Amino acid sequence: MLLLTPEDIQAILLSLKVALTATILSLPLGFATAWLMVFRSFRGKMLLEVLVNLPLTLPPVVIGYFLLLMLGRNGWAGKFLDAWGIQIVFTWKAAVIASAAVGFPLLVRSIRLGMESIDRQLIQASRSLGARWFDTLLTVVLPLSIRGILAGSSLMFARSLGEFGATIIVAGNIPGLTQTIPLAIYDYASSPSSTMMALSLCIVAVAISVLVLFLHEMLGRNLEKKESL
Template sequence: MIDLPPEAWEALALSLRVSLVATLTALPPAIWVAHLLARGRFRGRGLLDAVVHLPLVLPPVVTGYALLLLFSRAGPIGSLLEPLGLGIAFRWTGAALAAGIMAFPLIVRAIRLAIEAVDPALEEAAATLGASRWRIWWTVTLPLAAPGLLAGATLGFAKAFGEFGATITFVASIPGETRTLPAAIYAFLQVPDGDAGLRGLVLIAVGVAVAAVLVSNWLAPRVAARIAGR
């Protein structure tokens, strides 16, 4: 058992919650956007692709600052949410939003590659049998792309779990509210006697990341085999 102070376990629990919410929230729009980019032929497709991947090339603090401008109490979105009690700046929900935005491009990319790998002839065959586009998506495209969807979700969870720059810029590092595991590691670095807690958190971070990859590698072939009927 790793000996950690209570605030370290609190940061771990918060990181897991933020990562899970971020991944589950980002997954549906990521599937939709990935399908648009993989199968769509429309004006502005290149621009959409560039916007989706923007968080990957921008410094994370820039993304965090943009979120702060939009969702702060004085921001155009935050000023509408605050009177309703739905403000997210400097709250754990804001951390989930920032982590989800940073993870979004990775989820989209993995799912897009999986959809592009699906033979269009299978979709065309379903269409000739009278299946609607929605039915083709649910019964042909999505099942065949399921391993890629799983990979995207795993990548997104890992990215959200390790997100630091955008999160700390947008929601700061408030103990018990927004101090995720990466922020807690940074906080331990700032104190002279933080080495013991720091090493424990680093081990936990590595363990969670390795576990996510192992689970994905274990599930992916089983999902593929189930789809193939083996």
């Protein structure tokens, strides 16, 4: 049976909120980045590629530390935001940024795969039929990369739920405020008496992950059905 304290429930809700916000905020940027990488040739493309993929290979703790330096009181972004009265570090917003940074490459990769499978002649057909490039982007490229977008979003959402290393550094581990599921489990795991509590949260994490994967599969199948009509 599940043993969940009010704090645990808060952690679960916070996790969902952080993962969802990070995914939604990253989507437009991820789409644009993937588009740039697939359809445009420009100088510094390789550099962009390396930068986008860097979080995949860097330890999340390192990302978290860089974010802390950047967003902290003395960081350049931190100073700028401070002037506007916005505090990021050690709030749930920092957890969103940490999740976004870590999950972004996964999102871009999936959208890219989707876009690369689009026949270039479809785009040419659209242009020659009188569509401007932005029109083509919205009416041909976007709908045809929807599977990639869906796959990328699910992946990123799931990755954000599990984000630990970067989050603990830049957002801290404040129960009720910035404590997400992994951080709460980490707390429980350090005291031997809370095994059941830790296990309960683990079960919740598994349940959410399974649910996300199911949802992803179902949406994917629906799309497939629609396409074969």
